[in-house]
Amino acid sequence: MTEMTSKLDELFKLQQIDNQILQNMRRIRQIDKVEHPVQKKHRELNAKLEAFDKEQIPFKAKAKELQDQIAAYKDKKNNVDMKLDDSQTDPKELQFIFKEREQYTKLIKTAEDEIVKLMLELGNVDLKKRGFVEQLNDIEEEFKKVTAERAADKERFAVEVEKLREERKAFKNFSDKTLLSHYQELQKTHDGMAIATIEDTDDKDIKVCTGCNVEVSLRTLQALERADGLVYCQRCGRILYRQG
Ligand SMILES: [Zn+2]
Structure with a gap:
């Protein structure tokens, strides 16, 4: 020779x-770059659900605001009730106090009606969400399996690259x-x-x-x-x- x-x-x-290193790295990149169809579907369904969640945020915030208002009105109404129960209250004032009480009752009722409407809106969105949640549940198992398999593949290719890089070190002394x-x-x-x-x-x-x-x-x-x-x-x- x-x-x-x-x-x-x-x-x-x-x-x-070198070529084996390149090939393994290409495989890793391919996994990173190209989603499996079930992963794509999973991501899209989650995005839709997130969009619905976002849609519900203002309704939920408004409902919370109304609940706080109701609590405040109820406090005020309680104060009025205490005045009514108090024998010291000036009888001339009673008519005015009754009116005030009626006003709070109305405000509470209006806010409660509004909350009912909001809950209906939220319920409608929940209904739309349900179909997507079902689809998501249907593919969940396959999604987990595919994701785990692809992660294992990537790991295997990465280990292979490490091994090849070690082998490659021997050529540093090429005369x-x-x-x-x-x-x-x-x-x-x-x-x-x-x-x-x-x-x-x-x-x-x-x-x-x-x-x-x-x-x-x-x-x-x-x-x-x-x-x-x-x-x-x-x-x-x-x-x-x-x-x-
Ligand atoms: Zn040639």
């Missing part, structure tokens, strides 16, 4: 590791720095595939470059046979490598 062959052996291994940076340049310009192998075809006289699928000339094959320097694919410019 020539020195060049053993260097290429190593670089080819490095390329395989031929010039060749290494040449390889890295080619990797950038050739879709991560700086080194291509030669593949047989159905026609035993024709061999192709796995980088571009174009036939490799006899002269190139002969140069590869000698293995005394780098040999490039005439078509795509990748370093050609014959797996030993």
